[in-house]
Amino acid sequence: MAQVTFEEISASDFFYRNRDIAGFTNPSRAIFAAVRELVENSLDAAESLKIPPDIYVRLSYEEEASRETQVYRLRVEDNGIGVPPRHIPSAFGQVLFGSKYKLKQQRGTFGLGGKMAILYGQITTHQPAIVISSTGMSKIYMYKLMIDIQRNRPIILDRKVLINKERWRGTIVEFCLEGDYLRAMPKILEYFKQTAMVNPYANLTFVDPKGRLYKFTRVTKEMPDPPKETLPHPYGVDVELLQRLIHVTPYKNMLEFLRNHFHRVGEITARKFLEFANISPSKKPKKLSHQEIVRLMHMLKKFKGFLPPDANCLSPLGEELLRAGIVKELKPDFVAVHQRKPSTYAGHPFIVEVGIAYGGEIPKKGSFVIYRFANRIPLLYDEASDVSVKVINAMNWRRYKVTPDMPIAILVHVCSTKIPYKTVGKEFIADRPEVRREIANGLREVARQIQRFLTKREHVDREKRRLGVFSRYLPKIAQFSTKLAGREKPPDVKKLLRSVRKFGAEGT
């Protein structure tokens, strides 16, 4: 009989073994994911202070690793909030440690991304990572770290404290990793371009291993309001969350418990709910049995009396910035943007923003160019599975005079405290009916706007063509008839051409 051994594995071990789900599938995906995770951390860090981000990314070639992969050094610098020195080792050396577990819209959610990148670098190159950070106070801290995978703990190899004369604030992360830049390049460049599109207030600089410089310059210093933290909405809770809340709550009865831990629950609503659920308001939360907790969760979902979640914990881009971003990156002839009113799915507030653009630098490729974003992160993989793409494909675009041979780009941005991602790799959004409906309604609105533009343009084009035809032939008629008639001077066709322009002639 085979011996079965049981062992507990640490979080970092777990993700190390399952790095696929975090997006580190192969050498090309890995290098893309590393860049992306660090850039997103930097954007979060700047935005939480409402500072227009300045992010510098450098990828430099170190040495040959195998036939197809090379070792690169990745360095990302930002002007964000910085990491307090005591948190630096854990923030960069302990998986599932992060500051973004609260309920507000942010790019980071899992406490994983940056570490996966560092972990991947460490596994492939056996070299430590360097983190330099300052919160803008008098000192700068420099750490040289490695991750103890088995124990999910940072190993500090070196630590330096520098005097911050210039009061620099920000974070620099640098480490080596193995990857295949040549294959990753198109996605990485696309990632920067799309990031610039939905972050028009950011300066992004990228220097690639060949020394090529890609610069995406901000067009505005306007930034959306940073999101506020919020309590969970009763429709969105699960047993796990309830148990955690019960564990930490200082409140001694169910009425207070509900009033203080949930979003949009006041005294009256709480009482009504407890009556509905047949739970005594004075019941002690900590006395709830496991079965009672499960039942509570079900009742919370069933009760119709809760107000929908408030969306001020969300930070959509806003129509103006969205337009600025699209214009900046695509230079289209026409753009329409639309922000939907906040909505919710399963107790999570979300807002859909959409845009449609025509012409300019948008290629004609026989199908629409689709840009998908979630909390201002471009989603570049698994397009076909994404809910936006399903909605776009299901729409009857001909009704709006839009055909796939046109240079059309469609942009969908979903922001939420909880994006319904299908995977930890954050690549595509699941098909939720509520989300689908909002995307569809938003697209219909911008479709109507582009229809008006296309109709008008068609009209102008037709007029131009008409005038072209008349100005081509009328002078010839004048010329030949003059010769036939034996006259010297041809009749003046200007007046006739003017009348074509003014009234249009019959027939089309």
Added chain:
Amino acid sequence: MGQKEHKASIIERKKEVTTSLENLGLKIYEQMEKGYFPSIEMPSRSTENIYYDPNFRQFILGDRKVRRTARNIRHIRPFTQLVWAAFFSHELATQRKTSTLRDVYYSAQAYEMSFKDQQESNNIITDLETILGFSREDFNIFPEERSAVFGDLTIEYTVPGYEGKTLNLTSHPDGVMIGPALTSSEFVETSANKVIAIEKGGLFTRFIEENVHKKFNAILVLTAGQAPRATRHFIRRLNRELNLPVYIFTDGDPWGMHIAMVIISGSANAAHLRELTTPDAKWSGVWATDIVNYKLPTDPLDEVDIKRLYELQRDPRYKDPLWQREIKTFLKIKRKAEQEAFSRYGLTYIVDEYLPAKLEETK
């Protein structure tokens, strides 16, 4: 016997043509001068407007008119092409040059007036014919296909370089090509008292070899299949100007029959034109009844032949008893014969026996 009464007719007609072209130009010019979009009215050539006129014994256009106006975006291109074509014809006339439909198509390109295809440029020339009532040969535009003539007729050229020069049409044993120079020449004199038109080149040559022109006092015309317009006009002039009766010999099938009919009564395609028909010309053979009477070697009629016969049976041009009788006979015997079929009785049989009999019969 030669008549000179039409001596000036060719030159006069040329003058008429140039004047009408100029007037067309002037009309358009004046409309534009007054600040109007120029427009032209012309008889419609759609099938609903084509009638057979028993008096004229040819197809004519009805009263329905169409208006081409430069104000309409769909018209302006053909309108411009039309004005160009008028201009181009006028140039040809004044410079005394000739050209072909193919030339017209290519010449347009020099004026940035390119036509989509040959068909488009042909249509424009037909428009011009319809508006002015002259045929394209009058505009010095000639077809590619050429037919020939042989016989004792003296003509006088009017084409540049040959003005005043005369030629007797027996001077070349292959016959003389009916081209622009011949078409535009005056008839000086003839000893002939009839015209014999022949469908096929082989028989035309045989007739010359057998001295048919002498034996029968005839001018021989080779139509080379369906007679081109210039040839139809030429036959008409022989008939009108020289008072010569015209006899037509074709193959004994619906197609040969129709070659004769188009010389006699014209085609629907030329309903807008006059002076292409010779209503008094006779179809002398090969008839269906000849096939029976002369016991000619035959081929069976195929499906298209029969379909064509039924069409002809309903055609107003074929209402005469003779034509109806022949159509019926074809349909009855379901056979057809070529002119060469007479060779079964020896090479000269057709000249010695058949021809005199038929000339007599259709006198």
